[in-house]
Amino acid sequence: NAGVMQNPRHLVRRRGQEARLRCSPMKGHSHVYWYRQLPEEGLKFMVYLQKENIIDESGMPKERFSAEFPKEGPSILRIQQVVRGDSAAYFCASSPVDGRRGYTFGSGTRLTVV
Amino acid sequence: EDQVTQSPEALRLQEGESSSLNCSYTVSGLRGLFWYRQDPGKGPEFLFTLYSAGEEKEKERLKATLTKKESFLHITAPKPEDSATYLCAAGEGGSEKLVFGKGMKLTVNP
Numbered sequence: 001n002a003g004v005m006q007n008p009r010h011l012v013r014r015r016g017q018e019a020r021l022r023c024s025p026m027k028g029h030s031h032v033y034w035y036r037q038l039p040e041e042g043l044k045f046m047v048y049l050q051k052e053n054i055i056d057e058s059g060m061p062k063e064r065f066s067a068e069f070p071k072e073g074p075s076i077l078r079i080q081q082v083v084r085g086d087s088a089a090y091f092c093a094s095s096p097v098d099g100r101r102g103y104t105f106g107s108g109t110r111l112t113v114v
Numbered sequence: 115e116d117q118v119t120q121s122p123e124a125l126r127l128q129e130g131e132s133s134s135l136n137c138s139y140t141v142s143g144l145r146g147l148f149w150y151r152q153d154p155g156k157g158p159e160f161l162f163t164l165y166s167a168g169e170e171k172e173k174e175r176l177k178a179t180l181t182k183k184e185s186f187l188h189i190t191a192p193k194p195e196d197s198a199t200y201l202c203a204a205g206e207g208g209s210e211k212l213v214f215g216k217g218m219k220l221t222v223n224p
Contacts, residue, residue, distance in 0.1 A: 004157070006157075031210070033210070033211070035214075040216070041216060042118075042201070042214040042215055042216040042217060043158070043201070043203075043212075043214040044214070045211040045212065045213070048210050048211060055210070056209065056210060056211060058211070059211065091157050091158070093157075101146075101163055102146075102148050102150075102160040102163050103160070103212075104160065105150075105157035105158045105159070105160075106157050107155075107156050107157045108156075108157050
């Protein structure tokens with residue numbers, strides 16, 4: 001039973017390029033959450049999705065960031081025109097029904113913008 | 115604004131030296147207090163959820179407790195393999211998101 005799978009594990013992008021981060025939830029989990037962890041900071045909520053629906057995107061920056069969780073395939077966090085300040089670890093988590101009993105996190109994607 | 119504060123930020127213990135980690139929270143309508151463990155380069159690993167004041171949960175050398183404003187993670191007779199960053203998070207009422215503290219880095223020396 002594979003856990004939450006994130007890829008790539010490490011991603012290097014030049015300023016102005018696009019970054020695509022993928023997350024496959026645990027089998028049987030239909031809720032996906034994205035968090036960002038900046039150096040020396042705690043995890044910050046970005047977005048909560050169910051299949052084909054964005055439920056809560058209150059933590060998403062207003063520009064350049066978008067997320068989707070299509071009917072088929074992984075959830076995607078997309079960052080357009082990356083800047084140095086986007087460098088961080090991005091974690092995806094999933095839960096079976098809702099997050100009340102805690103999520104299962106993936107190992108994260110470490111984005112470095114050069 | 116909802117906040118979670120963990121103290122101390124870092125803690126060094128000798129193997130077998132028990133201690134406690136503190137997590138204070140200000141969250142409207144707390145729906146749960148969560149503890150996670152995070153090892154370097156990995157994602158957080160779920161430990162406990164506490165739902166109401168007075169509740170306690172245990173797992174091996176770890177015991178978590180909850181009051182109306184704080185949670186404590188007690189570590190009894192720690193071993194070097196308990197070295198990790200411990201994260202506390204509060205679940206907001208009416209929302210699925212978690213508000214995390216900055217974490218507490220625990221080092222247990224043999």
